[in-house]
Amino acid sequence: MLHPDEQDISLFAVMTALNDPVRLGIVTALGAQPEVACHRFDLPVGKSTASRHFRVLREAGVIRQRDEGTRRINSLRRPELDRRFPGFLDLVLREATANDKATR
Amino acid sequence: MLHPDEQDISLFAVMTALNDPVRLGIVTALGAQPEVACHRFDLPVGKSTASRHFRVLREAGVIRQRDEGTRRINSLRRPELDRRFPGFLDLVLREATANDKATR
Numbered sequence: 060m061l062h063p064d065e066q067d068i069s070l071f072a073v074m075t076a077l078n079d080p081v082r083l084g085i086v087t088a089l090g091a092q093p094e095v096a097c098h099r100f101d102l103p104v105g106k107s108t109a110s111r112h113f114r115v116l117r118e119a120g121v122i123r124q125r126d127e128g129t130r131r132i133n134s135l136r137r138p139e140l141d142r143r144f145p146g147f148l149d150l151v152l153r154e155a156t157a158n159d160k161a162t163r
Numbered sequence: 164m165l166h167p168d169e170q171d172i173s174l175f176a177v178m179t180a181l182n183d184p185v186r187l188g189i190v191t192a193l194g195a196q197p198e199v200a201c202h203r204f205d206l207p208v209g210k211s212t213a214s215r216h217f218r219v220l221r222e223a224g225v226i227r228q229r230d231e232g233t234r235r236i237n238s239l240r241r242p243e244l245d246r247r248f249p250g251f252l253d254l255v256l257r258e259a260t261a262n263d264k265a266t267r
Contacts (some may be wrong), residue, residue: 074181078182145250145254150248158173
């Protein structure tokens with residue numbers, strides 16, 4: 060699996076990765092729970108589309124994935140993102156949660 | 164001309180507006196100079212495409228436009244963006260400038 064090094068994470072690649080409601084939902088869920096297996100997400104898309112969304116987030120440097128037996132575990136790369144783009148992830152999580160509440 | 168009110172500016176609309184090299188170039192130029200007329204930008208696109216890019220930035224709340232005679236003057240909505248999304252605009256300008264240097 061490809062994970063970009065911390066210094067290679069691009070703010071614009073991260074913003075592009077977040078520019079999708081499914082991926083933003085994944086990130087919001089990971090903001091609330093440190094580690095979540097792929098199959099535990101209740102996503103409104105099929106399995107291969109879901110895998111693609113996880114991959115986009117991973118290749119942009121937003122999440123880290125590791126395999127544990129047959130499960131693939133996801134976590135936010137919060138320490139790296141906070142170092143590279145201070146305050147950005149908190150803003151995104153805050154706004155995503157606010158939007159989510161506004162549309163319910 | 165439509166300008167969203169400060170409280171209606173959406174971080175995701177702003178990120179989407181910035182997700183284009185021409186628009187990012189406009190924003191970077193406005194980060195260095197407080198007010199720039201549309202015709203003063205040296206953009207790699209035709210006039211109507213350029214107008215569209217300015218409109219996207221304006222409707223997302225990134226820039227303010229005002230007409231002065233036959234000229235349309237642009238400025239960043241920095242105070243509003245800094246209040247709504249502290250640190251975000253500075254991050255974008257810093258990363259855009261860094262990328263620009265890296266690719267020359």
